[in-house]
Amino acid sequence: MDVSGPSEFALIERLRAALPKHAANGLVVGIGDDAAAWRSPAYTLATTDTMVAGVHFLPGRVSWRDAGWKALAANISDIAAMGGTPAFALVTLCLPPDTPVEAVDELYAGLIECAGVYGVTIAGGDIVTAPVFGITIALTGEAAVAADGSPLLLRREAARAGDAIAVTGPLGGSAGGLRALLDDAPLTPDIAWLIERHMRPRPRVDAGQAAIAAGVRCGIDISDGLVQDLGHVCAASGVDAELWLPSVPAPPELSACFPDDAINMATGGGEDYELLLVAPEAALAHASDLLGTPLTRIGRVLEGAGRVRALDAGGGEMQIELAGWDHLTQGRR
Amino acid sequence: MDVSGPSEFALIERLRAALPKHAANGLVVGIGDDAAAWRSPAYTLATTDTMVAGVHFLPGRVSWRDAGWKALAANISDIAAMGGTPAFALVTLCLPPDTPVEAVDELYAGLIECAGVYGVTIAGGDIVTAPVFGITIALTGEAAVAADGSPLLLRREAARAGDAIAVTGPLGGSAGGLRALLDDAPLTPDIAWLIERHMRPRPRVDAGQAAIAAGVRCGIDISDGLVQDLGHVCAASGVDAELWLPSVPAPPELSACFPDDAINMATGGGEDYELLLVAPEAALAHASDLLGTPLTRIGRVLEGAGRVRALDAGGGEMQIELAGWDHLTQGRR
Numbered sequence A, B: 001m002d003v004s005g006p007s008e009f010a011l012i013e014r015l016r017a018a019l020p021k022h023a024a025n026g027l028v029v030g031i032g033d034d035a036a037a038w039r040s041p042a043y044t045l046a047t048t049d050t051m052v053a054g055v056h057f058l059p060g061r062v063s064w065r066d067a068g069w070k071a072l073a074a075n076i077s078d079i080a081a082m083g084g085t086p087a088f089a090l091v092t093l094c095l096p097p098d099t100p101v102e103a104v105d106e107l108y109a110g111l112i113e114c115a116g117v118y119g120v121t122i123a124g125g126d127i128v129t130a131p132v133f134g135i136t137i138a139l140t141g142e143a144a145v146a147a148d149g150s151p152l153l154l155r156r157e158a159a160r161a162g163d164a165i166a167v168t169g170p171l172g173g174s175a176g177g178l179r180a181l182l183d184d185a186p187l188t189p190d191i192a193w194l195i196e197r198h199m200r201p202r203p204r205v206d207a208g209q210a211a212i213a214a215g216v217r218c219g220i221d222i223s224d225g226l227v228q229d230l231g232h233v234c235a236a237s238g239v240d241a242e243l244w245l246p247s248v249p250a251p252p253e254l255s256a257c258f259p260d261d262a263i264n265m266a267t268g269g270g271e272d273y274e275l276l277l278v279a280p281e282a283a284l285a286h287a288s289d290l291l292g293t294p295l296t297r298i299g300r301v302l303e304g305a306g307r308v309r310a311l312d313a314g315g316g317e318m319q320i321e322l323a324g325w326d327h328l329t330q331g332r333r
Helices: A008-018 A064-080 A101-118 A173-183 A189-199 A205-213 A226-237 A252-257 A262-268 A281-291 B008-018 B064-080 B101-118 B173-183 B189-199 B205-213 B226-237 B252-257 B262-268 B281-291
Strands: A027-029 A036-039 A043-052 A085-095 A121-129 A134-142 A164-167 A218-221 A239-244 A275-279 A296-303 A308-311 B027-029 B036-039 B043-052 B085-095 B121-129 B134-142 B164-167 B218-221 B239-244 B275-279 B296-303 B308-311
Touching (some): A036 A121, A043 B085, A064 A085, A064 A218, A085 B134, A134 B043, A134 B085, A173 A252, A173 A262, A189 A252, A205 A275, A226 A308, B043 B064, B064 B101, B064 B205, B164 B281, B173 B252, B205 B281
Parallel strands (some): B085 B121, B239 B308
Antiparallel strands (some): A043 A134, A218 A275, A239 A296, B027 B036, B164 B275, B239 B296
């Protein structure tokens, strides 16, 4: 059965029936009215992210369930990057009429799985016909609040000369997984790990919250690629950054499978969804203590005007392939 | 210049520069960070609505500016239908690479115009490449709050036997405007009025707020079509409705241009974005007083199980062409 069988209303009812029954997060009105309603936190965070079939993921190579997980995970990562806690999602599906209903069920299963892990309530959405499959999620979150009632956020504009730069985990795994998918690489354990990293990213809500609690006030998630995302921080803060290439943590699985490209994937590949944190060294050390895992120091902030300088082991400046994900000009996926 | 010229980041910067400079509605972080942030009202309303080119509007027959207005207006209407006040919008654009930058500028101009009229702050969004143009807006709003702190909402499930049914304005104008566009009808003043009604709908935030203040607790916006939307209320409330066809207010411009179809357009045409209100007669009269304009009484609620009975002047039941807009099964536009 494809989605042109049931009416829009029947399909919405089917998806609603798949959702957990208990209301959470202060939900007052969920799916089925003109708008959702919930009791608000003091400060709301809000983000939105879209995946279009053939542009952002490869139908046939990626399961619908994984696509559902990833669509929500990408949004959760934006909330993590502000140091917040994800809360309510609105899910818009653009469906070609020949989309199998089972594909929508599977997509929703992945969404619901991710929502369960991260405490997100799916509160509403929209379903429309379109020539190509797409999913857009709008996600709200709750910002941390200081004792005086002001919001505590990880901002891109808060980097200061003298700050240390760290990342919360290994980079490039997602790019390696994508390469493996495109190359139809044999499914060794290392390749499977990389593909999992690409398909089932784990946004670092824990790390964002620990950073806020430790006094860190500058951060971004690594979704476009390390150099590009660090560049966003430098541009927003009006500073330069020194990036120590030998310190950038590529996962061993990546170095084993793609030894020649691992460093480029780690610095230029997107969608690892680790956090880049920028703060005085003591605050980063405190965040690491709270988190219970080490952060990896990869550089420092200098006076400047938005430039990222990548340094090799000898301290010489290297040209970095600034790949990243700019959908409009490159459409790499 | 098409959108494959500037990078995604440059295009976002261009659109951000077009937005009003003053922060409003308690905005703390707008476009340019990982997520937007704002000071929350006690209860948040949230909705999302999508328009896809060729499915929901006709590029070439509808200006980009009008498309931008309507995309936001459709969302505002959902907030109005809950009795709330619209607040923050996240705007996602799916752009084919050959989209002219000027089209995006115009679309944004229409969005900004509508946002200005209704006090909406555009706080963020996403821009992606896609094979077909689409715009998805997620909109939040503020719910009215009772003295005891509980939220005051217009719910679909709150209709009770004995309630009166009323609408806030004329219906079918939008369907007439669409027909005129499809027929390339000569642009008489009546036709121009209908097309304006189709392209520049005016969501009834005022009427929703007046209804709440008057004690009305059941409402829906007429976006799918009167009979279908009244059917949603009946299904959610577990009641039947008697709809008095001769009382349904078709605008005189519609009756003049499409005399044979006016009643079908008024009962089945979507996107008029008037409100359907259901409440004891006294509450509706009070809402009308507060609003300063009459509401039109079109029927009453009976015990039942979700059925809408349309009655002609003699009280006989008529079969209604249940057109409405169900994108998945009909794809009428």
